[in-house]
Amino acid sequence: MMKIEFEVNGKPVSVDVDPRLSLADCLRSELGLTGTHLGCEHGVCGACTVIVNGAAVRSCLMLAVQASGDSVVTVEGLSNDEALTPLQASFRKHHALQCGFCTPGMVTTAHALLTHEPDCDEDRVRDVLSGNICRCTGYVPIVEAVLDARAAYGSKGE
């Protein structure tokens, strides 16, 4: 076992993990953050996306020990207790989720994208979301939801 310390959703955590535990499994089983979903566990579906040091990454392709010293944000960290965030509200408005399995990965990916590129166009959104599989929505509403949320991230508009 190895002891690692890192930050999750703004709070310092310290946890003893098996060196081969994936970051996804660590978040879900050790830290109880089951918002991060596991679809394929080999880097194809995007459901497990989290944000590490500001960059969207697949938590099934990373060992927990590799996050030592890093700052990790999960889908739980992108919500607040009182009301929907603008990104969440946009997903709701556009019916961008049905079963919701892919949604944590979509939301974390979209948040990272909009934080870095608030003025991204539809092609860019589609390009970035191409790594996330959704079996329900047909993607169109998800793309619309992300585009519509740009204003909340400081987009200057098209």
Next chain:
Amino acid sequence: MPILAFRLAAPEMLVDLKYVEGLDRIAIDKDGVTLGAKVRWCDIEADERLATAHPLLAEAIRHVAHYQIRNRGTVGGSLAHADPAAEMPGIAVTCDAVLTLAGPTGERQVAAAGFFEGALQTSLAADELITQVHLPAWPAARRWGFREFARRRGDFALAGIAAFYDVDPRGRAVDPHIGVIGASDRPRRLARAEAALSGKVVDSASIAEAAAAASAEVDPPSDIHAPADYRRALVATMVERALAHAAR
């Protein structure tokens, strides 16, 4: 990581290079481009110098995987993994790259062509790691093209072609390099397709000859993603498109 997830390998020891310094540099000088093993796809994408220093590399790397993987996937990782359809090994072989491997007895240099031994197989010893890969200098006037076909954007290519050549004063192709990914057990150059183009003006006739030669030269696998015949036809199409781009 997928190799571990699939239980294809169970190495006794895993070493994380996170805290090893100096492996994340992209160095560009008159001798060419040197990529440290920890250079990520997003680093290559963000480095504007590469548009002129190595446009073929820059274009090929745009096709690697998806957003979230591009933020963590590295040059060294891709070379060591040696997926037959991966772009970085394909560029390394096509461009006569030289890899630097470090082990307990020091460093050694190996040519990319000899490094890849088969699907997921390389000449890297268990106690060695890749520290960098060097791509020879890129003349500004060099013509190039890269095309690959995948079912979903960012997925592994069913087949892909990287090609470049220089042009003599009479407009003929000099020393063409044509490399294929996804259509054999390792990335490789296509000697007969290159010969079909060498010394010729690159036009629709010579492109068709090179495409036919390439298609005859590859021996692709049949698998759940595509039958061999389909891949062979795809190789010809990718050669046509890559060379048409080069000659544009």
